[in-house]
Amino acid sequence: MPGLTTAPRFPQNIPTHPLLIVNYALVKSGDRGEVEKLWKAATELGFWYLSNHGIDEVDDMFDVYADALDLPLEEKMQYEQGDSGNSYGYKARGKIVTDKNGTLDTSEFLNVAQDDALSYPRITYRSYPPTINEHMGDVIVPFVQNSLAVCTTILSIFEQKLGLPKGELLKRHSPTELNGGEARCVKTPPNADRAGIGAHTDFGSLSMVHNRLGGLQVMPPNSDRWYYIKPLPRHAVCNVGDTLALFSGGILRSNVHRVMPPPGEQAKYTRYSIAYFSRPGNRIVLRALSNESKIIARAALRAPACEYEPGTTAGEWTARRIRNLRLKSREGWIASQGTEHDGVKERTTV
Numbered sequence: 192m193p194g195l196t197t198a199p200r201f202p203q204n205i206p207t208h209p210l211l212i213v214n215y216a217l218v219k220s221g222d223r224g225e226v227e228k229l230w231k232a233a234t235e236l237g238f239w240y241l242s243n244h245g246i247d248e249v250d251d252m253f254d255v256y257a258d259a260l261d262l263p264l265e266e267k268m269q270y271e272q273g274d275s276g277n278s279y280g281y282k283a284r285g286k287i288v289t290d291k292n293g294t295l296d297t298s299e300f301l302n303v304a305q306d307d308a309l310s311y312p313r314i315t316y317r318s319y320p321p322t323i324n325e326h327m328g329d330v331i332v333p334f335v336q337n338s339l340a341v342c343t344t345i346l347s348i349f350e351q352k353l354g355l356p357k358g359e360l361l362k363r364h365s366p367t368e369l370n371g372g373e374a375r376c377v378k379t380p381p382n383a384d385r386a387g388i389g390a391h392t393d394f395g396s397l398s399m400v401h402n403r404l405g406g407l408q409v410m411p412p413n414s415d416r417w418y419y420i421k422p423l424p425r426h427a428v429c430n431v432g433d434t435l436a437l438f439s440g441g442i443l444r445s446n447v448h449r450v451m452p453p454p455g456e457q458a459k460y461t462r463y464s465i466a467y468f469s470r471p472g473n474r475i476v477l478r479a480l481s482n483e484s485k486i487i488a489r490a491a492l493r494a495p496a497c498e499y500e501p502g503t504t505a506g507e508w509t510a511r512r513i514r515n516l517r518l519k520s521r522e523g524w525i526a527s528q529g530t531e532h533d534g535v536k537e538r539t540t541v
């Protein structure tokens with residue numbers, strides 16, 4: 192895929208935010224120091240680089256999704272996700288408001304549901320463009336399985352560190368129950384003059400993004416400035432999302448981020464990023480797991496009330512966030528942003 196693997200280097204002279212580099216192979220083997228580093232990253236900034244993740248399908252994912260997103264718009268529109276709160280399928284450019292002035296986004300998404308990938312060739316929710324189907328078996332399914340395995344390891348570490356009984360967090364992310372997990376490609380055009388994706392927190396539990404070009408930015412806690420995150424070859428950028436912040440009573444941090452045009456010379460290139468989102472089972476009720484953990488109970492007392500209504504399930508929550516995103520209104524923009532803005536504002540650490 193021309194232009195994807197070779198790009199000008201990330202410029203040296205722009206402010207970036209350093210992230211801790213967590214070595215997944217060490218974390219998996221139970222290395223104490225590496226586990227502590229992961230915990231520090233997840234509770235303080237909520238973002239970290241993940242090295243040695245062993246997800247070998249990343250380059251192929253860029254190729255397969257780029258082929259699908261390079262189809263003519265009318266073909267892609269046959270797979271449009273619609274306005275009902277469904278995330279899977281194609282999201283065209285300009286469907287999402289990125290700020291309070293109603294500025295429209297520049298990004299296209301193609302989202303493949305984890306449930307569709309894992310049930311393939313049986314359709315769980317919907318069909319996808321032929322390029323995606325052709326590579327479901329050799330690229331997308333192994334990518335999803337490997338990403339899921341990485342997230343499961345990380346969730347089991349969080350489960351222990353949060354003082355939860357074994358399985359309490361993992362059972363809320365069971366891949367055998369319908370859930371919101373998905374594999375996404377974000378495509379933004381060259382020479383863009385505005386945000387690809389506006390400021391947001393992620394809806395789900397864990398996100399893992401693979402980047403070649405810059406553009407992802409983070410606003411650190413207690414700051415009002417945006418900083419680029421520099422892509423590092425073969426490193427994923429991982430972050431905590433809202434449902435994990437909520438389950439943990441605010442101990443795990445779901446931090447605000449956005450996608451801007453790539454910096455310097457990189458701005459002249461089309462940007463593709465590949466992301467995997469781990470989300471709870473659709474029927475799981477969203478609440479701080481205070482009854483299950485004293486550590487979470489203590490933290491939840493200090494965290495302000497969350498915006499979630501009692502009894503909201505993860506499925507309803509994701510659908511509502513997506514519907515709000517697609518509302519071309521200021522109200523939609525405000526409602527779509529997530530916990531960082533209206534909910535778990537004061538973060539707590541243990």
Ligand SMILES: O=C(O)CCC(=O)C(=O)O
Binds near residue numbers: 377393400402406450
């Ligand atoms: O493209 C990226 O680097 C990040 C994408 C992102 O934040 C998202 O899809 O939620």
Ligand SMILES: [Fe+2]
Binds near residue numbers: 391392393398448
């Ligand atoms: Fe995001």
